[in-house]
Amino acid sequence: xxxxxxxxxPLHTLLxxxxxxxxxxxxxxxxxxxxxxxxxxxVLASEVAIDIDNILLGKSDDRTAMHFLAEKLSQAMExxxxxxxxxxxxxxxxxxxxxxxxxxxxxxxxxxxxxALLEITNKIKAVLISDQSSNNHSDLEKARSFCVALSxxxxxxxxxxxxxxxxxxxRR
Amino acid sequence: xxxxQNAQAQVVSFLDEIDRLEQSDFPYAxxxxxxxxxxxxxxxxxxxxxxxxxxxxxxxxxxxCQQ
Numbered sequence: 001x002x003x004x005x006x007x008x009x010p011l012h013t014l015l016x017x018x019x020x021x022x023x024x025x026x027x028x029x030x031x032x033x034x035x036x037x038x039x040x041x042x043v044l045a046s047e048v049a050i051d052i053d054n055i056l057l058g059k060s061d062d063r064t065a066m067h068f069l070a071e072k073l074s075q076a077m078e079x080x081x082x083x084x085x086x087x088x089x090x091x092x093x094x095x096x097x098x099x100x101x102x103x104x105x106x107x108x109x110x111x112x113x114x115x116a117l118l119e120i121t122n123k124i125k126a127v128l129i130s131d132q133s134s135n136n137h138s139d140l141e142k143a144r145s146f147c148v149a150l151s152x153x154x155x156x157x158x159x160x161x162x163x164x165x166x167x168x169x170x171r172r
Numbered sequence: 173x174x175x176x177q178n179a180q181a182q183v184v185s186f187l188d189e190i191d192r193l194e195q196s197d198f199p200y201a202x203x204x205x206x207x208x209x210x211x212x213x214x215x216x217x218x219x220x221x222x223x224x225x226x227x228x229x230x231x232x233x234x235x236x237c238q239q
Contacts, residue, residue, distance in 0.1 A: 046239060049232045050223045057227055148235045
């Protein structure tokens with residue numbers, strides 16, 4: 001489902017609505033799409049980083065979270081026919097978070113326009129979705145760095161939006 | 173490893189507190205449901221922390237414990 005922003009609601013209200021509906025639902029099959037507003041994103045990215053680390057250390061080969069994140073990235077990169085035939089389904093905030101994560105992880109230097117970002121995201125998705133035999137060490141290390149950076153960037157973004165909302169005067 | 177132990181201890185404390193609060197009387201169902209949701213969140217954090225070991229890379233360890 002594309003991340004749609006209703007102009008009639010403030011962003012922090014939207015974030016709270018998202019929080020209520022997706023709190024700890026990282027594995028809920030019905031939760032679709034890749035959005036910076038998804039409160040489960042920092043935890044999911046963090047889990048993928050742990051799983052990749054464990055694969056690199058030869059401790060386990062659990063790729064469930066990796067495939068889940070890859071699926072979310074896939075959904076975000078499906079063409080959005082309903083909205084001006086855009087080649088993706090991401091809002092600008094999500095692009096910013098994704099771009100920050102890619103820059104921090106130094107996946108690839110070069111152009112940072114949207115199409116370049118989509119291309120790099122596709123490469124990351126390919127690493128996340130691949131099976132044991134086709135991964136090389138360097139790609140997994142890059143994917144791990146990306147996931148750590150994505151987790152940090154998504155958490156920082158959520159915090160910044162949450163801080164826009166003044167706390168209740170009776171709150172201790 | 174102190175970072176990991178501290179994070180694990182904090183999560184255990186939160187879960188203990190939730191267990192304690194669950195014993196209270198709630199006049200309405202919603203606060204109890206909210207507690208159940210919070211418990212799920214902290215259980216999820218506990219599950220993630222249990223995947224970390226002494227050989228986990230520093231970046232991954234610190235990022236997970238920070239959450």
